[in-house]
Amino acid sequence: MKAIYVAMMAAAGIVMAGQVHADEALAKAKNCMSCHALDKKLVGPAYKDVAAKYKAADAAKLVEKVKKGGSGVWGPVPMPPNNVTDDEAKKLVTWVLSLKK
Template structure:
């Protein structure tokens, strides 16, 4: 029984790791990684910094998904983020991934 439990935990870990990589792959496919990295500022803020800033903000997912689609300026400096060619679902998926980073 213990070995079944361990196998289930391992499978869950692999599935979760696959999801993180899938969302990182989406960020790369949509060219988000040309201006952002996971853990250090590039042109835009590091995704971990975004996650930390909005960790307790319940309205952040919707607000950030809208910014991913329409672009924005002024929150992280004067360099604007251009609008991105993503669907609503892709924007939500990207934001969920970003906010999950620690």
Template sequence: MKKAIHLVMMLAIGFGVSGKVMADEALAKAKNCMACHAVDKKLVGPAYKDVAAKYKGDAGAVDKLAAKVKAGGKGAWGEIPMPPNNVTPDEAKKLVTWILSQK
């Protein structure tokens, strides 16, 4: 009985995480991030998996990248600039946290 309860709890936690990941992907789509980025391949901008790999282990990456998402930037991934995005600071952090979770 304890094993069954444990299994149900683990599945519920797993579905909660999957739902959050999907919500953040939906936010990326809603904010038009996916017009220039894809999870696993370079489009206009870098693949999110490449961004996650580049910043893996960087404790300040979320704040640094959230600021870039909000203000835009140029030069980190080439000469094509990323325009400023119409996102709140909280949305920018959610997007970056999701991006950095890509493997």
């Protein structure tokens, strides 16, 4: 029984790892990584810093920010609107929030 449990946990980890990489690939495909990095500030904040600042309850607010852009929260450089669907924005936000330190 213990072996089955371990196998199930390992499979779940593989599935989750694949999902995280897929969402990182989406961020790269949508040029998000031109201004953001996982763990250091570029033009915009590091995604790990974004994850640390916001909670999952802020996900809807963050989806709107991804789509519409914004300014003033992380400094004077504005984030432009992004050409993403609602589903893509939700995937990106879920991925970013999963990067908590």
